Amino acid sequence: MQIRSRLSSLAISILAALFIAGCSSTATEPVDQQEPVDQTPEVVAPEVEEIISDFAEDNSTPVDGSGQPISRTFFFEYDKAILNPSDLATLEVHAQILVRNSNRSVVVQGHCDERGTREYNLALGEGRATAISNFLRSAGVGSRQIEVVSYGEERPQNPAHDSTAWAENRRAVLQYR
Amino acid sequence: MRYSSDFIFARRTFFRPVSRSSVSWRLLINYLGLVFLLLVCAPGLQAASSLDTIIIDRGVDEPIRISIVPFAAPDLLRDKASLANIVAFDLARSGQFDTLASENMLSYPSTRQGVFFRDWRILKSAYLVIGRAELLSESGKIFVEFELYDVASERLLESRDFTIDKSQWRDVGHKIADFVYEKITGVQGAFSTKILYVLAKDAGSRNARYQLEVADADGARARTLYSSSEPILSASWSPDGKRVAYVSFETGRPSIILQDIDGLYRERLTNFKGINSSPVFSPDGKNLAMVLSRGGDPEIFVMNIANRKLRRITRHHGIDTEPSWSPDGKTIVFTSDRGGRPQIYQLELETNFLERLTFVGDYNARARLLPGGKHLVFVHRRNGVFHIAWQDLEKDSLLVLTATDLDESPSLAPNGAMLMYATQDQGRGILAVVSIDGRVKYRLPSSVGDVREPAWSPFLPDVVPAN
Numbered sequence: 173m174q175i176r177s178r179l180s181s182l183a184i185s186i187l188a189a190l191f192i193a194g195c196s197s198t199a200t201e202p203v204d205q206q207e208p209v210d211q212t213p214e215v216v217a218p219e220v221e222e223i224i225s226d227f228a229e230d231n232s233t234p235v236d237g238s239g240q241p242i243s244r245t246f247f248f249e250y251d252k253a254i255l256n257p258s259d260l261a262t263l264e265v266h267a268q269i270l271v272r273n274s275n276r277s278v279v280v281q282g283h284c285d286e287r288g289t290r291e292y293n294l295a296l297g298e299g300r301a302t303a304i305s306n307f308l309r310s311a312g313v314g315s316r317q318i319e320v321v322s323y324g325e326e327r328p329q330n331p332a333h334d335s336t337a338w339a340e341n342r343r344a345v346l347q348y349r
Numbered sequence: 350m351r352y353s354s355d356f357i358f359a360r361r362t363f364f365r366p367v368s369r370s371s372v373s374w375r376l377l378i379n380y381l382g383l384v385f386l387l388l389v390c391a392p393g394l395q396a397a398s399s400l401d402t403i404i405i406d407r408g409v410d411e412p413i414r415i416s417i418v419p420f421a422a423p424d425l426l427r428d429k430a431s432l433a434n435i436v437a438f439d440l441a442r443s444g445q446f447d448t449l450a451s452e453n454m455l456s457y458p459s460t461r462q463g464v465f466f467r468d469w470r471i472l473k474s475a476y477l478v479i480g481r482a483e484l485l486s487e488s489g490k491i492f493v494e495f496e497l498y499d500v501a502s503e504r505l506l507e508s509r510d511f512t513i514d515k516s517q518w519r520d521v522g523h524k525i526a527d528f529v530y531e532k533i534t535g536v537q538g539a540f541s542t543k544i545l546y547v548l549a550k551d552a553g554s555r556n557a558r559y560q561l562e563v564a565d566a567d568g569a570r571a572r573t574l575y576s577s578s579e580p581i582l583s584a585s586w587s588p589d590g591k592r593v594a595y596v597s598f599e600t601g602r603p604s605i606i607l608q609d610i611d612g613l614y615r616e617r618l619t620n621f622k623g624i625n626s627s628p629v630f631s632p633d634g635k636n637l638a639m640v641l642s643r644g645g646d647p648e649i650f651v652m653n654i655a656n657r658k659l660r661r662i663t664r665h666h667g668i669d670t671e672p673s674w675s676p677d678g679k680t681i682v683f684t685s686d687r688g689g690r691p692q693i694y695q696l697e698l699e700t701n702f703l704e705r706l707t708f709v710g711d712y713n714a715r716a717r718l719l720p721g722g723k724h725l726v727f728v729h730r731r732n733g734v735f736h737i738a739w740q741d742l743e744k745d746s747l748l749v750l751t752a753t754d755l756d757e758s759p760s761l762a763p764n765g766a767m768l769m770y771a772t773q774d775q776g777r778g779i780l781a782v783v784s785i786d787g788r789v790k791y792r793l794p795s796s797v798g799d800v801r802e803p804a805w806s807p808f809l810p811d812v813v814p815a816n
Contacts, residue, residue, distance in 0.1 A: 286755060287735065288730075288757075289671065289715040290801075291582075291670045291715060295668040298642055319602075320622075322623075322624060327557075331551075331553055
């Protein structure tokens with residue numbers, strides 16, 4: 173299952189790379205490369221893993237098929253711990269990465285803006301991180317791969333005291349280990 | 350250098366706020382004395398982290414005029430003048446006293462024989478404090494004595510003497526202020542108490558530094574109990590004043606630490622998955638209420654400190670946090686969003702009887718009961734702004750005590766007369782104090798970083814007991 177999904181994404185990557193490289197190549201080339209892979213996966217698999225690693229060279233930044241970092245920060249409404257629907261696709265990608273890499277784990281850090289009491293915000297931050305954790309688990313990620321840590325309002329991303337800063341600080345962040 | 354620039358700040362802001370009381374002008378003179386005192390004593394203090402000079406914003410409308418005459422002392426006790434200043438400044442920042450500047454005094458008596466009550470009546474001083482200090486040649490210690498007189502009746506109200514070390518000028522000054530305050534107001538003075546607070550530098554950045562500090566109640570003589578690159582919060586005193594419980598993120602998640610104020614003991618009490626926070630000692634010092642989310646959501650637990658056994662107190666899928674004890678130790682008040690919004694609830698431990706206490710507004714949190722157990726102070730949001738409010742539980746009346754924004758972490762003085770809280774001033778976290786009737790206000794700014802999370806100590810054992 174794991175190998176098959178890797179292979180199919182490899183095929184897509186190669187096709188995409190060739191398409192971008194230009195139209196000078198003949199149409200048979202990708203097929204030629206793809207066929208031996210299909211037939212002898214045990215030989216080519218190590219090479220495949222190298223090519224489509226889910227992580228950047230620092231080994232802590234998850235990347236997409238083209239090597240671009242995947243966003244690890246998700247923002248929340250004031251006093252709310254509900255996931256933003258537009259973040260679900262990205263979270264799904266994180267879930268797939270974690271399912272594929274069962275040896276990796278994430279710390280989900282929950283944060284709040286400075287309004288409200290510190291201890292209540294610690295609880296609210298945990299609610300935000302837990303919302304992410306619940307999503308990842310429902311997408312198949314093992315519970316042992318996730319730890320939730322709330323920092324409440326103690327670690328602002330932006331130390332200013334205005335609505336822009338507050339919006340930046342109401343967040344949950346995935347830290348890969 | 351640092352003090353002089355802070356002083357300019359103090360003087361500038363001094364006249365801006367409500368100056369209905371005549372206390373302001375005379376206090377300014379006292380500031381000169383205090384600044385001088387700080388300059389003289391600076392090498393002896395850990396000035397780098399002490400709070401700045403207090404800025405008094407508001408006192409009562411008709412403060413009591415009192416004269417603290419500079420104490421007589423031989424020249425080699427060069428701090429002799431400062432003792433009267435320490436006493437005067439303590440009384441002044443209570444907001445209830447108008448202390449007469451020494452420059453305006455007609456005479457400087459140090460014994461009953463030197464007192465002409467007519468002089469003090471002319472100066473409209475209701476009370477008079479005189480005193481003297483002597484070096485005891487055989488022990489090297491200092492003998493300090495004071496007398497408090499009622500000017501109208503010419504009666505001696507109080508007199509005490511102390512034997513102190515040279516390093517204890519501030520201790521004896523605060524102690525004398527306690528005696529004077531109690532004799533005149535009938536309320537036990539809290540000038541000899543201490544405060545805990547968190548000093549944060551560059552919070553959130555890579556260079557962030559968080560320090561748990563302990564200082565005199567006026568912010569002087571600060572020293573660091575624990576320093577970390579990870580956040581610290583929710584410090585709480587043991588009722589004997591010997592230990593502190595607080596939350597540290599040193600393990601990568603919040604954990605509860607128990608530590609000596611003066612000794613070397615330090616222990617991590619809990620480090621469960623999830624939240625470990627809000628530690629508060631029971632009035633008998635045997636138990637610690639706390640918040641743990643190891644079961645999935647934040648719930649309130651009580652730990653028996655001797656055997657570390659945990660007892661779960663709340664059971665609700667929402668947020669339950671910020672526990673604190675009633676003075677009799679029989680109930681716990683806490684914050685819960687079980688009604689949809691954060692409100693304050695009270696739980697009777699023996700019967701599990703639960704009662705909601707707050708109904709005004711949609712954000713009431715982090716409550717503390719006053720010594721009698723009949724009044725509550727807490728964080729209250731009104732029109733989107735966070736203030737400290739006071740509520741009479743029997744009459745259900747609510748009084749907003751503060752006018753600033755982002756006010757939080759109210760902590761009561763042990764005599765219940767005032768509370769300290771955290772707020773912001775020009776984008777910087779500072780501590781502030783307000784009397785429980787809202788009439789007296791002063792600030793304790795810091796030029797070193799953001800200060801927050803104040804915790805006012807209980808009454809402490811006498812450092813300088815009266816002889």
